[in-house]
Amino acid sequence: MVDIKVGIVGLGRLGKTHANNVASNIPGMTLTAACSVVESELDYAREQLGVTETYISYEEMVNSPNLDAVVIVSPSGFHTEQINLAMEKGLHVFCEKPIGLEIKEIKKTVEIIESRPELVFQLGFMRRYDESYQYAKEMVERGDLGELTVIRCYGIDPCSGLESFVKFAGASNSGGLFADMSIHDIDIVRWFSGKEVNRVWALGKNAAYPELDEVGELETGAAMMQLEDKTMALLVAGRNAIHGYHVETELIGTKGMLRIGAQPDKNLVTVFNENGVVRPTSQHFPERFRDAFLNEMKEFASCIREKRQPGVSARDGLEGTRVAYALQQSIDTKELIDVTRD
């Protein structure tokens, strides 16, 4: 079994996670090439990960004759173009979410992807590969919960990053709280329900940093969404969880309900001290979803070997972004928004 040779573009925090996984933890994959405009990141790839080819230009990397696949972890604005180019070169593509920033461009890229069914395309919705989410999904499929009526998703980042977010909030645009934070939650709603979102209302409040009002950013938001079969979805997105990284999903059905991550337990330790009975908490996504990042990349490798497509498609990326933008539109207009599909 010859190893799948992978080139990666982008070596920030999440990029390094993927790079390390491909280089060391995914049997049957080799990290052959890395591309970044940051010299120190290329040094890291060479020295720590044993990468033999490094590039400043993505175009040059995909022209390398030594690659089977690319992993795209660059800034979101580059995604569609980099996907298109890789597809053109006949490379399998694993791309971090979102698939792109403009609906029109995303659609074009989805068409390109769908025109090359022999190439594997996978979007980085890693939660679908988390064992707790998979356990819940199996319960839903088996009918243990009956028919779903309400889905509640919380995605709240730890407050440790908020101060620096506030500092740079004016300079760079996050895409808005919901596009930035809820994209995974929207995907999870669609995944569990198998339904599309029809109508949304979104609200926000800046209380710790009221100055965010001035730059059109939000610290905390909430949204309610109606799905095509009347299932109700509630979202809370935030950047200010004092206790850690709070990702929680609840499914309410006619025969039972369940919660994934009702509290973000870090491990199996319970501490009894002057504060009461305390469970330590996960502090960030690389910790919470460490195994999910591994599992999704193993699935990418398996899909390539077994010549099949993964469960999460390019179209999932398109629909997720569509809903995120509707939520932002609701924030902007203060109105109910019908999600339009054409």
Place this chain on the structure above:
Amino acid sequence: MVDIKVGIVGLGRLGKTHANNVASNIPGMTLTAACSVVESELDYAREQLGVTETYISYEEMVNSPNLDAVVIVSPSGFHTEQINLAMEKGLHVFCEKPIGLEIKEIKKTVEIIESRPELVFQLGFMRRYDESYQYAKEMVERGDLGELTVIRCYGIDPCSGLESFVKFAGASNSGGLFADMSIHDIDIVRWFSGKEVNRVWALGKNAAYPELDEVGELETGAAMMQLEDKTMALLVAGRNAIHGYHVETELIGTKGMLRIGAQPDKNLVTVFNENGVVRPTSQHFPERFRDAFLNEMKEFASCIREKRQPGVSARDGLEGTRVAYALQQSIDTKELIDVTRD
């Protein structure tokens, strides 16, 4: 210290709870009179509770020279009239929620109540007297959570009552899911935030009993509300909790969050068996709020003795109903509703 002599009207499930408390568990109160159109309920009052005066007519009861106060647990449609009459007779009034069914009538009653400040009036928002809710309220007052940004309230009845609800759904009107089930949650949102609700959107879905669509009733609903200071409130109301009586409140603030009743633990027992690790659950409101019902009645007695008004006022009842009706209007019109106050 002479006992406060109480007459009660209505001896259904909740009425019996109050009647028993007044008769046996509230030091300094005596249950003197009972009024009901159901003969067996009057027998019960005489034989089990030692009540000496029983009435079929409420008007007759309040004319008894032996009463200091009335406890109103009759059907909601009678509340305003019975309050008005008791006030006229100079009796202190404890009234179950809601204060009435018509905003206009409620307002008139609120005026009557406010014109008699020497008479104690208390509305049966017992959650405010639950020790967990009080513990949370103290945390909020102390600033432990910082400024509130999101409040989430679940009020889901056990499924055991759903079948009979469905059977009678056409015949009698429940007032709608939100007026019926969320009135306590709306009060809790107002209590914790100290703010009024400005704008709401409500949704519903009938999945276990789709026939409820035909009679305009809901099995499960969700709502999002914007408060005057932009605080966001999320509600889930339902009649179909498989696991028991699920009343849960969450407060998210800039300095921390908390949940009351994150799971409806029945007691301190944890069972380890073939189902996994299991916590038994509360099965209905008399079980979950047993002490709260006691506490609110003790507070009513204290207010009478100490010649002061309780924390929960007639106006709280008016505002709660106003919001519940806005939620129902949103269900009916499928639109965002601005809550109007005139």
Place this chain on the structure above:
Amino acid sequence: MVDIKVGIVGLGRLGKTHANNVASNIPGMTLTAACSVVESELDYAREQLGVTETYISYEEMVNSPNLDAVVIVSPSGFHTEQINLAMEKGLHVFCEKPIGLEIKEIKKTVEIIESRPELVFQLGFMRRYDESYQYAKEMVERGDLGELTVIRCYGIDPCSGLESFVKFAGASNSGGLFADMSIHDIDIVRWFSGKEVNRVWALGKNAAYPELDEVGELETGAAMMQLEDKTMALLVAGRNAIHGYHVETELIGTKGMLRIGAQPDKNLVTVFNENGVVRPTSQHFPERFRDAFLNEMKEFASCIREKRQPGVSARDGLEGTRVAYALQQSIDTKELIDVTRD
């Protein structure tokens, strides 16, 4: 229904709890008399509880023609004599644990009690009247756990009292850690298993206050006991729980296991803050067992009315003390001790 007229002896912390319950919270009981050598305690009884007869001499109190029953909450050394005297006077007796300090005297008192079956005698093993313990007992009786194999009991007092315990440790004798702290746990082991303890080994360690070694007292101890049917019991007793009042009981059976108070939750609030996910804790026995104290006194009243004996007998007190002393003997001799019954 005429009220049962009660005299109480001893008005310390626990005495006040019982006095308040009898005076205000137990329907059908009146607190008529109080006895104490502390003048301020008698003032309290008169002024706060409306007691009409106060005594410095217990003998005088039991000679009052106005009493039906006594509640004994005096220092343990007086218990047997006070029980004997009350029985002689034809009074029903509720006595706090232990029944006495000397096995020989206890036996004599048990004989006296058993010679007066028309008088109700109840020992203050309030845990048997806690709703979680009762829920567990019902599970055991129903066979939900199969046959019991291991029982584990923790009784650890909050550290808040340790410093003052250390200060007075030389002056007054606590009876030893196990007699002082584990007497309830021993009773619980006997209650759940229905078996007697045959053989014990006990250990102790002073780590926070090594000076306790010098006065023969223990800060923390552990014991293992073999019951007559080979069921194993593990005890931990302590005076140094940082997190609060930790009373926990575990039952392991052939068909399942359960824990009562696996963590000493104070209420239904969960806090998410910089410490992690935190459950506040019970801080002392009046808080944890508030309802159990009420329930046991209600049972005492019911037994008097219904002319029957309660589930917890004088003999339970004798056996509990016997085992506690065997544990202390094991600490003293460092050997396995066979519990002897003659």
Place this chain on the structure above:
Amino acid sequence: MVDIKVGIVGLGRLGKTHANNVASNIPGMTLTAACSVVESELDYAREQLGVTETYISYEEMVNSPNLDAVVIVSPSGFHTEQINLAMEKGLHVFCEKPIGLEIKEIKKTVEIIESRPELVFQLGFMRRYDESYQYAKEMVERGDLGELTVIRCYGIDPCSGLESFVKFAGASNSGGLFADMSIHDIDIVRWFSGKEVNRVWALGKNAAYPELDEVGELETGAAMMQLEDKTMALLVAGRNAIHGYHVETELIGTKGMLRIGAQPDKNLVTVFNENGVVRPTSQHFPERFRDAFLNEMKEFASCIREKRQPGVSARDGLEGTRVAYALQQSIDTKELIDVTRD
């Protein structure tokens, strides 16, 4: 970096776990050789794991010029001899617990191991490499719990294996419940406390399968141990957990306490259904300690590369077995046993 070439002996359930890890999941290790007397196991190694050398004779395997290290997962009776032989051949050794069955032989093997400090020797006490145990260990080292006074360890296998255990209980000897089940717990007690065990008492009870009495085996046992600094340790060992695989460790110290695995949560899902609030549970050790098995093997590889010894030494194996045998001796003699070291 050249891969470490590994030969494995024993390919049962645990052997397969290690073999798969070495073959696929440990960067820098290759599974070169496998030894078994079961032909199908060698087929598995060749076909599923790509092993190039297979052996029926362990002696032949360690004579292969292609190996750097061996992983010993054979029946316990072979361990000492196989360790000795590998050491003689200059191979690094990873050996599953226990190090051997006879104290005398173990001592000889420990001497051999200690005479070859340039060869890495690691014993399979994988719990030390579990992230929750490591988190707890760090808390202890930092002094968060103060001085330890009580350590409680439960190791209870799921009941799913009990029936077949009973069937074969007469034919093959398990070494006794404590040697079989508590060896990890004993190691954990020594690891957290840094102290040796001085004195023990052990008890057992067969309730589900009383016929085990006849073959001298135990279904459930409990033990109390005194450590050299008076720290107390409580053990429960069993083969009959209805709810899954219950491995739990508790540390009580003068400044706080903690529990690892207070309940054996399978994942982060909480289910609310007709049984109550349910957490699914781990079902066996490969599931619970999956990552710990990986981590210990990574540590073995790192030690080889970095020319150092791991935290868990041959002597830890000797001491663990010594205590396990003292527990069994206590069962046999029904007496307190002093652990002797010569």
